[in-house]
Amino acid sequence: MQYTATVSRMKAAGAPPRLSSFAQWADRHFKWLLVAPAVLLILALSIYPLLFSLVVSFINYDFQVPGHGFVGLKNFERVVFDPVARWSLLLTAWLSGVSVAIEFVLGLLVALTMVRSFPGRGVIMSILIVPLFISPVIVGQAWTLLLQRPFGPTNYILTQLLGQEVTIGWMTEAPWLYVSLIIADVWQWTPFMFVILLAGLTAIPPNLYEAAELDGVNAWQAFWAITLPHLAPMMLLALTFRLLDAIRMFDTIFIMTGGGPGTRTYTASYYLYTVGFTQFHLSQATAGSWLFLIFTALVVTLLVRRLLKAEPV
Amino acid sequence: MAAVAPVRRPKRRSIPVGRILLLGFFLLFVLWPLYWMFNTSIKPSDDYLTVPPVWFPSAPTLVHYEAALFAYRGLDGLINSLIISLSATVLSALFGTLMAYSLARYNTGGQHLSFWVLSQRFLPPIGIVLPVFLIYRGVGLYDTHIGLIIAYTVFTLPVSVWMMFAYFRGMPKSMEEAALVDGCTRWEAFWRVAVPLAAPGIVAAAVFAFIACWTEFFFALILTSRTAFTLPTVFRAFIGFQGAQYGEAAALAIVSLVPSIALGVLAQRHLVRGLTLGAVRG
Numbered sequence: 001m002q003y004t005a006t007v008s009r010m011k012a013a014g015a016p017p018r019l020s021s022f023a024q025w026a027d028r029h030f031k032w033l034l035v036a037p038a039v040l041l042i043l044a045l046s047i048y049p050l051l052f053s054l055v056v057s058f059i060n061y062d063f064q065v066p067g068h069g070f071v072g073l074k075n076f077e078r079v080v081f082d083p084v085a086r087w088s089l090l091l092t093a094w095l096s097g098v099s100v101a102i103e104f105v106l107g108l109l110v111a112l113t114m115v116r117s118f119p120g121r122g123v124i125m126s127i128l129i130v131p132l133f134i135s136p137v138i139v140g141q142a143w144t145l146l147l148q149r150p151f152g153p154t155n156y157i158l159t160q161l162l163g164q165e166v167t168i169g170w171m172t173e174a175p176w177l178y179v180s181l182i183i184a185d186v187w188q189w190t191p192f193m194f195v196i197l198l199a200g201l202t203a204i205p206p207n208l209y210e211a212a213e214l215d216g217v218n219a220w221q222a223f224w225a226i227t228l229p230h231l232a233p234m235m236l237l238a239l240t241f242r243l244l245d246a247i248r249m250f251d252t253i254f255i256m257t258g259g260g261p262g263t264r265t266y267t268a269s270y271y272l273y274t275v276g277f278t279q280f281h282l283s284q285a286t287a288g289s290w291l292f293l294i295f296t297a298l299v300v301t302l303l304v305r306r307l308l309k310a311e312p313v
Numbered sequence: 314m315a316a317v318a319p320v321r322r323p324k325r326r327s328i329p330v331g332r333i334l335l336l337g338f339f340l341l342f343v344l345w346p347l348y349w350m351f352n353t354s355i356k357p358s359d360d361y362l363t364v365p366p367v368w369f370p371s372a373p374t375l376v377h378y379e380a381a382l383f384a385y386r387g388l389d390g391l392i393n394s395l396i397i398s399l400s401a402t403v404l405s406a407l408f409g410t411l412m413a414y415s416l417a418r419y420n421t422g423g424q425h426l427s428f429w430v431l432s433q434r435f436l437p438p439i440g441i442v443l444p445v446f447l448i449y450r451g452v453g454l455y456d457t458h459i460g461l462i463i464a465y466t467v468f469t470l471p472v473s474v475w476m477m478f479a480y481f482r483g484m485p486k487s488m489e490e491a492a493l494v495d496g497c498t499r500w501e502a503f504w505r506v507a508v509p510l511a512a513p514g515i516v517a518a519a520v521f522a523f524i525a526c527w528t529e530f531f532f533a534l535i536l537t538s539r540t541a542f543t544l545p546t547v548f549r550a551f552i553g554f555q556g557a558q559y560g561e562a563a564a565l566a567i568v569s570l571v572p573s574i575a576l577g578v579l580a581q582r583h584l585v586r587g588l589t590l591g592a593v594r595g
Contacts, residue, residue, distance in 0.1 A: 015446040023498065030499040031368055034415035035426065043469040046433055049383040049444035056444065062566055110339050113332040124336070126578050128343060132588075133577030135528035137545040138566040142346040145353055153349070153366040185348065190339075192588060197586045200592055237592060244435050251530045251545075255552060269439045269531075276443050277535060297438050304435070 050293075058286035063280035075287035083108040084263045085288060088271035094248030095178065095267065099185040104239060106186065107193025115201045129195060131188045143184040145169060165222075170307030177257055177265060184252045189245075193238050200234030219303075228232070249253070249297065268292050354378065361559060367541035377560030378568070380450050386542075387565045394544040394569075397458055398526035406519040408466070409473025410511070414503055415475070415483035418489070419590050427478065434471035434590065448557025449536060456473065456538045469522040476583075477488055480514030481507070484492050513524035517583035524573045544569045 015220070026033060057075050059068050079085045114121065131139065146152045147170035158166040170180045204227065211221045250269040257265040259274065266274070272292065276285030355373040382388040412430070415421045420427075445464065446455070454460030488510065492502040508515070530545040537546065544565070551562040577584075585593050 007592060026500065027498050031415045031419035031421045034411040034503075035421050038412040038474060039426075041408065041463070041467050042430065042433055045445065045463060046436065046441055049441055049448060050436075052448065053440065053444035056447070061447075104338070109335055113329075113336045123555060124340065126581065127576065129581055129584060130347070130574055131343060132584075133524055133528070133547045133573040134570050135573075136416060137528075137530045137548050138350075138570055139346075141562050141566050142350045142546055145350055145559060145563060146346055146567065151361055156364065156366055164466070187342065189558070191343075195584055196593060235594065237589060241589065242422060248437050248439070250402050250439075254530075254534075258552060271438065272439045273535075273547060274445070276446075282443065286443050289437070289443055292437055293440045296435065300432070 016217045048050050048145070049270060052288040054290065055280040056283050057290055059283060060282035061286070063228070064281065072281075075283045076291065078281075079285050079291060084266060085271055086268040087263065088268050091266065092247050092249065092268040095181060095185075096243060096249060099189070100239065100242050101183050102182065102186050103190045103242065104235070104298075107190045107238075108235075110190070110194045110202055111198040118160050129191050132195075134188065136188060136251035137255055139184050139188045139251035142311050143252075144171065144256055145181060146181050148251055165239075171257055177261075179266065181249075181252060181254060185249070189242060192242060192295070196234060196238040196241075198230065200231045212217065230281065235273045236303075236306070244300065247299070274283070328390055350563045350566055353559055354567050358560060377564040381561040381565040382568070385547060385561060385565070387544070387547050387568065390542055390544040390547040391456065391568065393541055395526060397461050397465060397541070397543060398523050400458075400462045401469060401526050402519050402523040404462070404466040405473045405522045406515055407467040409470055409518060409522075410477050410508065410515055411423075412470075413474050413477030414481055414507060416478050418486065418507075427474075430474050431590065432473075433467075438531050440470075442532055445532075445577060446535050447551050455536060456540045458541045459539055461533060461536055461543070464536060465526045465529065468529070468532065469525050471524055472525065472587070473518045473591075475590035476518040477511070477514060477591075478586055479586060480511055480518075484510060514583075517580055517587065519588040520576050520580040520583070527569075527573045 058070060058072065060071050061068060114125065114128075144152075149155065149167070149169055149171075152170070154170065155168060157164045158168075169177050170176050208226050208230075209222060212226060217225070240251050247265045249271050250273065253259060253265050253267060253270050259266050259270050263271075269292075272285050272288050275281050275288060316502070326391065340430065352368070354377055355595040356367060356370040357372055357374050357376075360367040360370060380570070382391070417428050449460050454463070460521070484507070485577045489502040489506050492506045528545065532545040533546045534549075537543065547565060550563065551565075580587070
């Protein structure tokens with residue numbers, strides 16, 4: 001045993017045996033004592049609530065209906081057969097897909113402009129990462145200030161640029177409110193893609209490009225043959241992390257549209273929030289959140305497993 | 314497409330117009346909402362609805378800041394946010410460092426334990442917060458500082474653990490082994506040798522935990538109400554009103570984003586590790 005080896009070495013070195021019996025016990029179980037606080041906290045506030053919610057989703061737990069009787073799959077049925085629930089899941093997939101795609105392309109382009117050093121690069125870098133440190137609530141608020149009629153200056157600017165009167169209801173009219181939500185998400189999270197992809201780009205050995213240039217390879221070919229394959233693991237990592245956060249989308253919707261008009265901007269998280277906390281059908285909401293959890297787990301196993309196998313660094 | 318030219322090419326042929334345009338456009342895109350928010354926060358209410366809009370307020374005022382902090386209880390939210398975020402940050406950094414050290418040096422629980430912690434990062438918060446709300450109401454932690462501190466500690470633990478896990482793995486073991494040979498207990502080897510060496514990493518992990526707590530909205534929205542409410546939840550007061558509170562909302566936003574941006578920019582050297590939970594060294 002490693003511990004006794006240490007003690008015998010200590011004795012051989014003439015060190016006095018100064019450990020109390022508690023200290024000896026603590027030293028022997030050292031590695032488990034270190035993980036204990038974190039593991040206990042996660043068990044208490046993540047695993048226990050999850051199990052508890054599993055129980056709740058099979059009983060009646062509703063502030064409008066008294067009693068906590070077993071109701072079988074009824075809560076799950078209510079969610080599955082709710083057209084708003086299906087709409088919200090669809091919208092979640094669609095909004096996060098489009099946002100992440102735009103963030104990825106834009107982040108990659110900006111990263112490519114920032115690879116080489118130039119005067120002012122440090123300052124620009126510091127500015128570009130700012131959105132990452134802002135609460136999504138504030139991001140939603142900032143875009144509300146810019147877009148909302150009649151206060152926001154966006155319509156005025158567009159009117160001047162296009163030379164004709166623009167009166168878009170950015171937060172109320174059907175296609176435009178999705179555009180607004182996507183813009184806010186793109187504004188906040190493009191720097192995420194940019195930062196990770198830039199780290200990947202700077203890790204590519206420059207002599208590859210020098211060799212390619214000697215061979216007379218043009219810029220476009222070098223991008224396809226060198227940049228893309230070297231960057232692929234990092235791209236997968238950035239996309240995975242971003243997608244898993246994007247499907248939780250809630251804060252900007254809460255501030256910008258409040259889910260409306262009607263239920264048009266309900267995402268999965270927003271739908272479950274309203275079912276649980278404005279309608280108080282808590283057991284229906286927990287059942288729904290378990291379904292969403294399973295949906296997320298599927299995405300995780302599909303993406304993260306692949307990611308771990310690729311072993312990017 | 315000029316933007317996709319090969320990187321680090323030694324020759325410079327011409328001025329890269331495409332790149333400058335792209336970067337300039339993106340910089341404008343990032344700065345414009347921030348500028349407009351600042352502009353709104355110091356603009357007198359009379360200037361809200363003018364056509365054309367007032368780009369530079371001629372008579373800047375601080376009335377919106379005063380109203381946001383006092384009439385809308387922004388100051389209470391700020392103090393709550395400070396108490397809760399700082400406490401959760403300290404706990405998260407402490408417990409995260411303890412666990413990460415054990416994972417990195419003793420391979421505790423093999424891969425399963427470390428990935429179990431990582432998986433917590435990807436749980437949708439709505440799945441956790443509903444039952445936590447019910448439990449908190451049962452045990453009297455609803456709308457208390459302690460309740461939100463515990464929730465935030467757990468919510469930032471995966472990031473703290475994984476950032477520190479990566480940090481310890483990148484640190485040579487030899488110093489701690491020497492300390493053990495010299496008769497230190499494992500605790501002493503950890504506390505007196507490894508922790509001081511890992512201090513920069515711990516600070517970086519703490520900064521990202523703090524920013525995560527400071528900007529968090531969803532847990533605070535559901536787990537607090539009139540007592541332990543945090544700064545982001547104060548913005549609920551400005552939803553749906555047409556026009557009147559724009560200045561207050563903007564002023565509160567400016568107050569709220571200064572600390573997290575300052576910390577984030579100071580810690581930007583560690584940003585890549587922070588964003589990828591240590592998976593990329595950056």
